[in-house]
Amino acid sequence: MFPARFDYLRASSTDEAVAALAQHGGEARILAGGQSLIPAMRFRLARPSVLIDINAIDDLRYLRETGGSLLIGAGTRDAALETSELVTSGYRMIADVSVLVADPVVRQSGTVVGSICHSDPAGDWGVAALAGRAQIVVRGPAGTRTLSADDFLVDSFTTALAENEMALEVQFPRPSEHTSGAFAKLERKVGDFATASAAVQLTLDTSGAIAEAGVAIGAVGAKALRVSEAEQLLRGAKPSKDVIRAAADAARKEADPGSDTRGSAEFKKEMAGVLVARALVSALERLGVGGMA
């Protein structure tokens, strides 16, 4: 089915895109890779009357490290990450996501920022943004503001973006030498949305104890969920099978999935725990702490 009629505007700069949003407000949507928006429009789940295409804004297509963070511009497609030495060497959890999100052809169009703006509860980038304590830079007529992923991801398909705002970039703080992470995803087949997913990032202190932890789960709630209880359990603990099990249990408790063709609610809750445990094991392995499986 073709989408309902709309007007198409191609923005050649961020200024132009923001001005167009200011003019059309709630009627308009930003069009990035289109890999979520176009299917939604075809199913008439979305019915914007104006699309503002940002694909021609070359200034938004960047992937670089500045000020201790990885900056991913709103024009940067998933495919740019999987081949980036910067990402594969320094940002292991993000590198994991970059080869598990969607399929290789979709990744040549879909953008990281677009995925976060879509706030699909089953999406992968929102989960990574929570675990990696990412920040999202947004711009509206009044200027720019920066939000944490927690504040940005409000609900299913709902973000903190105002009608006249667009997202410019997502920033992932650079993991220190004693920090690593991992992303684990259960999918029915390649390219499918997650049945359940988990992202973790851990920092060890000099004694080998866990100084800092980020734990998030996907596809098991109204949005990507932070598992604060697991983070608290991990913080200050020495890596052990017991603390991993406790963190996994906290994830099971936090998960609040619905039953669908990908599995029953009970199964998905169980998987949220299993995936948190697996992600913790591989993050610890990457930090040189083995024997946790």
Place this chain on the structure above:
Amino acid sequence: MKVALTVNGTAFERDVEPRMLLAYFLREELGLTGTHVGCDTSSCGCCVVLFDGERAVKSCTMFAVMADGHEITTVEGLAQGGKLHPLQQAFWDCHGLQCGFCTPGMMLTSVAFLKKNPHPSEGEIREALSGNLCRCTGYQNIVKAVQQAAGELAAEPVAEPVAVS
């Protein structure tokens, strides 16, 4: 809305609604029916075309207006001067197709992939094609075909599939 784009080296201009999807534009406005529509929801990959010579895109999930000013290559643009593209020849040689419905998408996805990774392993080929579904072949011969074409393309750089006229 006016759309001016280059398809397989030829410039076209058409007046279409912004909601016209690229796959339908190619098939119905330009009569290039080599681009197939299967799932129509960005899942199967049989509508894949090459965007600006480098990006494999699912043309059922792109509006034709997004291609304004850009260059598209479809399966019809692969053969040059009556000679099959190495990928086409390899699909023929290796029996990489049965019904042929998935084949254009398989080949265009492979063109983009081999440009980035001219010496892929079998596993990398399988991964690169994992967004393209085939209901007939069981994939073995598709993978063989891409391996053969990779060898040929790497050995003897051929002309770009799009000769801009």
